[in-house]
Amino acid sequence: MFSENRGKSGCIEVVCGSMFSGKxxxxxxxxxxxxxxxxxxxIFKPAIDTRYSDxxxxxxxxxxxxxxxxxxxxxxxxxxxEIEVVGVDEAQFxxxxxxxxxxxxxxxxxxxxxxxLDTDFLGKPFGPMPALMAVAxxxxxxxxxxxxxxxxxxxxxxxxxxxDLVLLGVQDIYEPLCRECYNAARARE
Numbered sequence: 001m002f003s004e005n006r007g008k009s010g011c012i013e014v015v016c017g018s019m020f021s022g023k024x025x026x027x028x029x030x031x032x033x034x035x036x037x038x039x040x041x042x043i044f045k046p047a048i049d050t051r052y053s054d055x056x057x058x059x060x061x062x063x064x065x066x067x068x069x070x071x072x073x074x075x076x077x078x079x080x081x082e083i084e085v086v087g088v089d090e091a092q093f094x095x096x097x098x099x100x101x102x103x104x105x106x107x108x109x110x111x112x113x114x115x116x117l118d119t120d121f122l123g124k125p126f127g128p129m130p131a132l133m134a135v136a137x138x139x140x141x142x143x144x145x146x147x148x149x150x151x152x153x154x155x156x157x158x159x160x161x162x163x164d165l166v167l168l169g170v171q172d173i174y175e176p177l178c179r180e181c182y183n184a185a186r187a188r189e
Contacts, residue, residue, distance in 0.1 A: 011106055011111055014116075014132050014136040015115040017142040019156035019174045020153075046093040049089075049093065076088070077105070081108075086111070089116070090115070092129050097128075102114060117156060118141070121157065123155055146181050147177065149178060157177045159173055
């Protein structure tokens with residue numbers, strides 16, 4: 001990863017993929033490396049994400065870092081000048097202004113690490129993620145394993161009939177599927 005040796009230049013890094021692919025785990029790994037290097041960090045998550053904790057970013061395997069829950073991405077612009085690394089989890093739940101916020105933070109010389117779902121349960125690009133990927137210096141797509149066939153999973157299949165775009169949940173509501181198994185499951189619905 002080139003940006004860990006970047007000097008004072010700001011950048012945007014995006015970690016994306018389906019549910020259970022390790023996005024938050026990778027965000028936490030990058031944040032911990034920055035902490036080990038004595039860099040000053042700030043971590044944000046959407047206030048609506050209270051699945052595991054109200055104030056921590058928590059991966060599905062229970063690794064966590066303390067974060068600030070916010071309702072609007074513009075709050076992130078208030079980070080002090082001494083902050084060097086800004087982490088953002090569940091970026092798909094923020095509005096489109098997240099792109100401008102991340103751009104502004106990177107322009108201020110900050111390393112911005114963003115993790116989020118690249119597609120929703122219908123397989124469509126999700127929230128600000130496509131635009132973030134377009135302006136990022138580094139994009140890493142991570143994959144889960146399909147629970148049906150064992151192939152690389154790229155889709156978050158919803159197990160219930162809710163049509164709400166935002167439906168927080170874990171294994172009881174979503175499962176990772178490959179393209180073929182996802183298309184077969186959607187055809188049966």
